[in-house]
């Protein structure tokens with residue numbers, strides 16, 4: 015039975031087809047929204063990655079407007095809001111139930127400016143934000159959608175602005191989860207777009223996508239976790255040459 019068909023229509027097809035059970039089915043969203051579940055999905059690294067992400071964001075975000083590109087399970091969003099206070103946090107996602115979950119956890123609720131958009135085609139104006147956070151979204155996107163999303167990031171982020179990216183690291187050739195064919199098969203089954211993401215040179219892609227907007231990208235900090243399996247990277251946009 016192709017359950018995903020019930021979720022087709024209002025979201026990109028990769029989302030309804032591969033991730034309906036993770037993000038769209040109300041019956042399971044409450045289950046995933048517990049730190050212990052997220053932590054097991056991230057092999058016990060959730061707290062470390064959350065802390066590292068917040069550290070990066072807290073240094074740059076209070077200087078201007080911040081966008082979190084798509085919702086995430088757990089307490090990351092409310093913790094970021096604490097650091098931004100009194101400024102609001104902008105957040106956008108295509109799935110209504112995810113936006114509801116984010117709003118339920120936001121305090122005070124009016125400081126979370128939640129909108130429903132497709133990240134491939136954002137309705138924000140050019141240079142709207144000085145900080146942008148993406149937490150484990152990119153590896154869930156097919157390459158074409160990923161390019162569009164990153165292009166939109168380069169458009170809405172202003173020169174001088176910061177992109178904080180928390181994700182799987184680039185191809186972890188030495189990691190046991192990559193070297194073991196069984197582990198790799200399980201991962202590819204759960205994460206159908208991870209393989210092309212692993213192989214992408216993120217800085218190179220960002221530079222290419224920033225160029226049409228007269229911007230350039232540099233890496234400010236890069237830290238890997240769990241034996242090089244995950245990363246938290248901070249990129250800065252500058253005026254293009």
Ligand SMILES: C[S@@+](CC[C@H](N)C(=O)[O-])C[C@H]1O[C@@H](n2cnc3c(N)ncnc32)[C@H](O)[C@@H]1O
Pocket residue numbers: 026029037052083084085086087088106107108109112131132133134149150151154
């Ligand atoms: C941030 S990613 C992965 C988060 C991670 N698994 C977690 O919760 O910790 C998942 C979110 O991205 C959203 N999403 C995926 N593709 C999208 C798109 N094209 N536009 C907007 N939201 C999207 C999903 O609806 C979901 O809420």
